[in-house]
Amino acid sequence: MEIRAGTPPLGEEIADQLRVVVGADYVCTSVEDLDRYSRCTIPWQSRCMAVVFPASADEVAGIVRIAARHRLAVWPSSTGRNWGYGTTLAIEDGAIVMILERMNRVLEVNEELAYAVIEPGVTYEQFNKHLRSKGYKLWIDCTDGSGQGSVIGNAIERGIGETPYGDHFGNLCGIEVVLPDGERVHVGGAIQGLKTWHTHKWGLGPYLEGIFTQSSLGIVTKAGIWLMPQPESYNSFVYEIHDERHLPKVLDIFRRLALTGVVNTKLHMINDFVSMTILTQRIAEQVPQDGPLSDAHLAALRRKYGIAPWNCAGGIYGTRGQVKLQRSLLRQHLSPHGRLIFLSDRLLPYLQRVIDWSWKSPLIRRLTELAARTSLPVLDSAPYVHKILQGIPTEYFVKHAYYRYRRPRPEQVVQPARDRCGLIWFAPILPFSNEQVWPFLDACKQRFAAHGFDFYVAMLLMNPRSVVCLMAIIFDHEDTDETARSQQLYQELLAIMHERQFQQYRAGLQSWGDLFRNAPEMQRLHAKIKAALDPDNILAPGHYGVSCRQPIVIDNGNPR
Numbered sequence: 001m002e003i004r005a006g007t008p009p010l011g012e013e014i015a016d017q018l019r020v021v022v023g024a025d026y027v028c029t030s031v032e033d034l035d036r037y038s039r040c041t042i043p044w045q046s047r048c049m050a051v052v053f054p055a056s057a058d059e060v061a062g063i064v065r066i067a068a069r070h071r072l073a074v075w076p077s078s079t080g081r082n083w084g085y086g087t088t089l090a091i092e093d094g095a096i097v098m099i100l101e102r103m104n105r106v107l108e109v110n111e112e113l114a115y116a117v118i119e120p121g122v123t124y125e126q127f128n129k130h131l132r133s134k135g136y137k138l139w140i141d142c143t144d145g146s147g148q149g150s151v152i153g154n155a156i157e158r159g160i161g162e163t164p165y166g167d168h169f170g171n172l173c174g175i176e177v178v179l180p181d182g183e184r185v186h187v188g189g190a191i192q193g194l195k196t197w198h199t200h201k202w203g204l205g206p207y208l209e210g211i212f213t214q215s216s217l218g219i220v221t222k223a224g225i226w227l228m229p230q231p232e233s234y235n236s237f238v239y240e241i242h243d244e245r246h247l248p249k250v251l252d253i254f255r256r257l258a259l260t261g262v263v264n265t266k267l268h269m270i271n272d273f274v275s276m277t278i279l280t281q282r283i284a285e286q287v288p289q290d291g292p293l294s295d296a297h298l299a300a301l302r303r304k305y306g307i308a309p310w311n312c313a314g315g316i317y318g319t320r321g322q323v324k325l326q327r328s329l330l331r332q333h334l335s336p337h338g339r340l341i342f343l344s345d346r347l348l349p350y351l352q353r354v355i356d357w358s359w360k361s362p363l364i365r366r367l368t369e370l371a372a373r374t375s376l377p378v379l380d381s382a383p384y385v386h387k388i389l390q391g392i393p394t395e396y397f398v399k400h401a402y403y404r405y406r407r408p409r410p411e412q413v414v415q416p417a418r419d420r421c422g423l424i425w426f427a428p429i430l431p432f433s434n435e436q437v438w439p440f441l442d443a444c445k446q447r448f449a450a451h452g453f454d455f456y457v458a459m460l461l462m463n464p465r466s467v468v469c470l471m472a473i474i475f476d477h478e479d480t481d482e483t484a485r486s487q488q489l490y491q492e493l494l495a496i497m498h499e500r501q502f503q504q505y506r507a508g509l510q511s512w513g514d515l516f517r518n519a520p521e522m523q524r525l526h527a528k529i530k531a532a533l534d535p536d537n538i539l540a541p542g543h544y545g546v547s548c549r550q551p552i553v554i555d556n557g558n559p560r
């Protein structure tokens with residue numbers, strides 16, 4: 001990436017002040033470092049002028065004080081893995097990017113009350129390993145994104161996971177925040193260490209934890225997080241819907257099962273193209289290398305990989321009796337409309353052995369595929385699904401970002417931003433009803449096709465009443481025309497969403513200019529709170545559209 005004209009270099013005097021706070025090794029200004037932290041999979045360009053890596057809340061406070069003195073923008077990230085939304089990008093050139101990955105201690109685990117206190121650099125993979133290696137009978141909830149993502153970073157963005165603890169902000173309890181003026185506050189508990197800080201979420205007085213999420217009002221430097229006690233029994237299930245005419249019925253059933261508590265996970269429902277992006281790449285298939293897959297090609301790939309038009313996955317947890325009962329209720333309700341398959345920890349090693357044998361022997365593979373009525377690559381993914389639903393993260397599903405990548409995707413270190421993959425997440429949330437969901441998906445699907453993209457949608461239950469219809473625009477970042485079309489498609493999807501009076505549950509950087517266009521009073525309220533806490537407007541100015549230093553302009557699909 002070129003150094004963009006207009007990116008001011010960080011003055012030596014300011015760099016020295018930062019070095020005094022965090023140490024010389026932790027203030028990065030080299031071209032390579034600035035490149036690395038000015039990259040995302042979305043079509044947006046901005047270039048930071050420094051990257052700092054504080055190791056404590058005091059250092060975080062020291063950095064914001066320096067930034068306030070010089071009126072420099074500071075953009076904090078925990079680990080910066082939110083590909084498709086913006087990663088570590090600031091809206092404008094010239095920001096100081098703050099990465100909190102050195103603050104990666106698990107400070108406390110309380111097994112009796114099932115919570116832990118962690119710093120923002122703690123990743124899903126690290127947290128899961130920590131609990132399991134120390135023998136705690138507690139499970140984390142992870143996402144199907146990178147295991148190197150931050151537990152706190154995702155919760156601060158109000159991200160969602162997979163298990164009954166999948167509402168990540170809902171399970172955050174008691175946060176420490178450094179304010180833009182450098183003051184440290186224990187929100188939800190007294191600074192002296194209130195005993196219920198991590199057990200009672202609402203504190204006393206006006207409830208404030210929420211204003212530090214999806215916001216630019218403070219930097220979270222530690223947090224309590226509730227964990228799932230390891231259940232006596234656990235099963236994952238996958239559910240294939242082969243006839244799309246059953247979808248409305250299935251949606252009604254899922255809603256009823258969720259509302260009555262039979263299913264309490266974040267049920268995942270994906271269309272065939274989502275499966276395709278995980279199983280293969282466009283360059284690996286005999287299909288046209290531009291435009292979307294035709295219906296015939298999609299059908300042929302479905303046959304080749306043995307995947308249904310729609311697939312669902314979820315977990316059931318509890319005592320043996322509870323899991324048995326849940327299994328039979330799911331069977332009773334779902335079997336008439338699709339194929340339901342359960343996987344337990346007991347079966348997992350056998351399945352893994354069959355998969356390993358099948359990869360080695362064509363004959364065994366053929367027999368396995370006949371018996372399982374699907375392909376080996378699909379079977380291969382089942383253990384990953386099973387593990388994610390018990391809080392064991394994997395990079396396996398991040399491969400989807402490489403679907404339109406021109407080279408074979410990496411098998412080990414999957415880093416879509418580094419590899420310049422093209423991926424934009426669009427994350428509208430809808431009432432969980434047939435009346436709302438299907439017409440909206442149809443309208444969006446048409447726009448995908450019109451711009452030459454395959455329709456990717458994963459539906460994730462936010463709660464029994466709302467569903468996130470998560471769409472990915474996967475594009476070839478090396479193709480200028482395709483990149484511009486991806487941005488145009490994104491703008492059109494936003495327009496359809498606004499027109500139908502929906503909003504996103506979490507928003508990518510390119511949509512921030514327009515988030516509250518129908519609610520100027522909300523925009524003013526946000527700006528008032530921001531001005532009170534951050535009068536110099538130094539903390540992520542413009543994050544989620546609040547107090548931009550310059551208007552965000554999208555011109556002909558491109559930011560300028």
Ligand code: ADP
Binds near residue numbers: 079149
């Ligand atoms: P992840 O790596 O889990 O995807 P990130 O570290 O990329 O999470 O964080 C996602 C977004 O959340 C960041 O862009 C930033 O806006 C916000 N964020 C993350 N961590 C913090 C934090 N500790 N304090 C304030 N905001 C944060």
